[in-house]
Amino acid sequence: MLSSGREVWHRLSNAVGSLLVGQFGIITGMINLQYRQPCAAAPVLYSFRRCPYAMRARLALLFAQQTVQLREVVLKNKPAVMLALSPKGTVPVLQLGDGSVIEESLDIMRWALAQSDPYNLLRPEVVKQANTLIEQNDSEFKYWLDRYKYADRHPELSQHEYRLRGEEFLQQLESRLADKRFLLADELTLADIGVMPFVRQFAHVERDTFYALPYPKLQQWLRAWLEHPLFIQAMTKYSPWQPEQLPVLFPS
Numbered sequence: 440m441l442s443s444g445r446e447v448w449h450r451l452s453n454a455v456g457s458l459l460v461g462q463f464g465i466i467t468g469m470i471n472l473q474y475r476q477p478c479a480a481a482p483v484l485y486s487f488r489r490c491p492y493a494m495r496a497r498l499a500l501l502f503a504q505q506t507v508q509l510r511e512v513v514l515k516n517k518p519a520v521m522l523a524l525s526p527k528g529t530v531p532v533l534q535l536g537d538g539s540v541i542e543e544s545l546d547i548m549r550w551a552l553a554q555s556d557p558y559n560l561l562r563p564e565v566v567k568q569a570n571t572l573i574e575q576n577d578s579e580f581k582y583w584l585d586r587y588k589y590a591d592r593h594p595e596l597s598q599h600e601y602r603l604r605g606e607e608f609l610q611q612l613e614s615r616l617a618d619k620r621f622l623l624a625d626e627l628t629l630a631d632i633g634v635m636p637f638v639r640q641f642a643h644v645e646r647d648t649f650y651a652l653p654y655p656k657l658q659q660w661l662r663a664w665l666e667h668p669l670f671i672q673a674m675t676k677y678s679p680w681q682p683e684q685l686p687v688l689f690p691s
């Protein structure tokens with residue numbers, strides 16, 4: 440039976456309408472795929488921009504080309520969900536897709552680089568030495584760094600004394616850099632990433648004093664780090680995480 444012109448027009452416009460709705464569905468689906476799926480799959484990193492441990496974890500994630508959902512934490516008001524995962528309450532904390540939790544920066548770095556290590560930061564011949572240097576950084580150097588930075592809270596010694604104690608580590612780094620571009624080799628290794636945020640923090644306690652010290656190689660190494668695109672990216676500012684907010688991918 441022949442339909443009237445009006446009916447044909449009605450059917451035609453319905454067909455075009457459903458086609459558009461269908462296309463729109465596909466497009467929204469693609470947007471969801473693009474924006475939601477990686478979020479759902481990406482591990483969650485609880486981080487604090489200025490924390491040197493979190494900094495080295497973010498750097499390793501960037502060098503390893505791993506994407507995470509970043510949740511910027513306010514240390515005075517840590518999210519309950521983070522404390523439930525890691526009651527010790529330090530950042531960084533990484534929650535993987537399978538629910539497991541990595542709560543030490545060095546382990547996050549190792550996890551990231553085990554996923555992918557395009558810069559060969561974990562080349563086998565340097566791993567042992569890198570671990571030793573990072574261990575020294577995290578124990579002795581960090582101890583003197585905290586006292587140097589907050590000398591008023593530790594009146595047993597003067598700030599100058601604390602700086603001299605910390606400088607023992609800096610001297611070691613300077614001599615390491617005498618015959619190579621980086622701390623363990625002519626290429627970057629895990630050691631450079633693991634130690635860098637702490638040397639930066641030390642340098643920034645009294646910037647002019649640091650750059651006047653007799654450590655030209657170390658100063659050059661630090662300057663190069665501060666200008667490194669991945670370090671700049673690692674220092675991107677994020678607003679504190681709110682449980683109801685949409686996931687924020689890092690790198691974005």
Ligand SMILES: N[C@@H](CCC(=O)N[C@@H](CS)C(=O)NCC(=O)O)C(=O)O
Pocket residue numbers: 487489490491492493514528529530531542543544545
């Ligand atoms: N050993 C830990 C140390 C992490 C750490 O001490 N982070 C500091 C911030 S830089 C922290 O979260 N402190 C807890 C607080 O201030 O409440 C690691 O390597 O991840």
